Amino acid sequence: MTGRFLEDLKNYDGRQLKLMEVCGSHTAAIARSGIREIISPKIRLISGPGCPVCVTASSYIDRLTELARDGKTIVTFGDMIRVPGSTGSLYEAKAGGADVRMIYSPFDLIRMAADDPGRDFIFAAVGFETTIPVYTLMLDEIREKGIKNVRLLTALKCMIPVIEKLLCDGSGTDGFLAPGHVSVITGEKPFFETGKKYGVPFAITGFETDKLITGIWGLLKMISRGETGVRNFYPSAVKREGNIKARQKIEEYFENGNAYWRGIGCIPDSGLYLKKEYSGYDAGSRDLVKDEKFDVMCCCDKILTGKMEPVQCPLFSKACTPLSPKGACMVSSEGSCYVHYSAR
Template sequence: MADFDIKMIAEELKNYDGEEVRIMEVCGTHTAAISENGIPSMLSEKIKLISGPGCPVCVTVTAVIDKLIELSMRSDTVVLTFGDLIRVKGTFKSLAEAKGEGANVKMVYSPMETVKLAKEDPSHTYVFAAIGFETTTPVYATVLEEAVKNNLNNLKLLTSLKTMPEVIRFVVKNGGGVDGFIAPGHVATITGSNIYKELSKELQIPFVVSGFEGTQLLLTIYSLVKMKGKGGFKNLYKSAVREEGNIKAKEIIQKFFEPSDASWRGMGKIPGSGLILREEYRKFDAGSDMLDEDNMPPGCRCADVLVGKIKPADCPLFGKKCTPDTAHGACMVSTEGSCYNYFISGRR
């Protein structure tokens, strides 16, 4: 876009004086990009940005953390996880706290490290904490492909995998009222844009697929403001998102995983919103069934934040008992979490 167009759009957004518009970004990376680019300060007070349930760490129930801790306490088992998840509290403690008490917990940067470690050390079972959305699921499927190829019976996944369409329907039904969605860009590279086009028709709410640069996010917000009350769909991230998505990634997901019900932090079990290992690959599962219990910390309002009922700063713990250094809720732990991004950017 030309500079003139961006300036015009920015001016219109700042001076907008129509009906209030509530726009939800579903993707945690969008939440971070919106804060990093200072976009809230560029908008009229009548344009409200709200964060949705697109941070994988934020929507993981405490039962998953508790199970990982239980596994890590076994002498023959090592739990592998990403950095954000290691700090999220389960019912009583986090994986980081368990590690401090002697549990076998190791932070890694790629799920593929699980394959290398399992090959090198057959005396231990290596369990990867496989959380995430459609974006990361192909990587977990690739790990399983390597496990099958190398006959690694000491490699397992504890899965808490979510899919977007059903939780978006849940938010529309149970949230604080959404006038438009910034569709998750990373997820859309895998799923394709068509599913959001279909959701827009079904829900009669506009969706715009967006990238992560500040100018594109401004254009996306501008488009959604103009589309309020009309429905409709746009893909403004065509450089990465095709209508049909990534066919190879979807094929490997389908090979190893099948749809299931899934439990979301503070939201309960949402039918058809998750993925589990297919029956023929269940030997690689570390006990992912029935991990539904969700013991939210007292006073934590993460659940209401995730569906847009309140802003992070409306939680009584925000900035007091709950900060990035003393996180109570998962939304303050992850760098993609809405509470974390509100706190570090000073948003209120």
């Protein structure tokens, strides 16, 4: 069936459309599939603020490197390590002797901390709705085992507020590929409501090639039929109601607060922070409000919001490359600039 969908996407000859994916994993999957080059030029796929590393404010990175240089052990996912801060990246801190460790599963940290009680561990807990409930299970276990040497530096963000911010600011997007694994947790409802409120369609989409094609085709159909709201093209994993237990866990530990998005600024109530009663597990996440550019020419902000394409940035592939990134979009392999650079 996807063969027919792909033909439809190649042959599309209606009005010019701008479709935005707001998940970094979609950005990476689209680049890897090579789909952008074979579908009709009238369908433009643009990337939104869906890479947690890319939207993390500079003060967060600075705080992490400061803690690292202060002798704390920083535990993080891979991409975070190379993001530049005003005093360098974690990578550079590591080269200078700091203890920075990379893990796949946050649960590995529990064992690490239990085995080494004299060492202070700071976990760089970034992410959207998909990852936040994972941290709650980690906290459950840390509390139950009485582990005292782990704290979280959080930069946790919610997808809907930033999408609404884009819609308010007018990014000219005709429809969204809704993030498949965020939807696993949130369910269809938030996207339905936002879609109705702003009169745009959302297509919940998976990540394998056939699922991507299906989602894009579905979104195209929704647009042509003038539909708003949401349709689920990834029902094998996304239940209509989402994962209720996961959302309850989020509510147990976290509360909403203002969050600072790199290049976009403060979006009210778009972040999640550990509640007061758990503040002993926090490493100062609420104070991180500053965000500065390291190069005034950097256009990450416009790129993250779909107003500009990476190639239009004056630094792109000249002063700014994956080997010497000026902005976060060039760091993460899910960042739009990195992806565009790789596929030049």
